[in-house]
Amino acid sequence: MNRCSTAPTLPSVAPATLNARLGAMRTDILPLCDRHFRAMEPSTAPFSADYSIEYFRCTAQFCRRCFSERLGYVTPKWGEPPEVSPNQPRCEYHVRPMFISSLDRQRNLIRYACPEPGCREAATEAVGSGSTARLS
Numbered sequence: 001m002n003r004c005s006t007a008p009t010l011p012s013v014a015p016a017t018l019n020a021r022l023g024a025m026r027t028d029i030l031p032l033c034d035r036h037f038r039a040m041e042p043s044t045a046p047f048s049a050d051y052s053i054e055y056f057r058c059t060a061q062f063c064r065r066c067f068s069e070r071l072g073y074v075t076p077k078w079g080e081p082p083e084v085s086p087n088q089p090r091c092e093y094h095v096r097p098m099f100i101s102s103l104d105r106q107r108n109l110i111r112y113a114c115p116e117p118g119c120r121e122a123a124t125e126a127v128g129s130g131s132t133a134r135l136s
Helices: 016-022
Strands: 040-046 052-058 066-068 073-074 099-104 110-111 122-126
Touching: 066 122
Parallel strands: none
Antiparallel strands: 040 052, 052 066, 066 073, 099 110, 110 122
């Protein structure tokens, strides 16, 4: 079963064009799960015979949270389009969902980073605040 199927949101273009436009997923980042802050791991879900969808999935047992560089944090449900939260921090420059890069347990701060290579946009949010992240 695909844990992060993003089929309903993919454009209908030839696979070679899609891969060229989307580029490969970064494997030099390590997002943390936004539910319980465990490390996520790279994963691949087959989309068709020609290509697959790459994403990060939580390593906690029974957690289905995923992070996609295009969608942000989602919990996919079989046969349904992913529900994207409007409260996810986005990079103001690239307009991409940011991922949780670290958790400062002493200050109770979540740190977000942009997945775009070379981008220095960052944001912080208090743990459990439910407020929108502050760009720093």
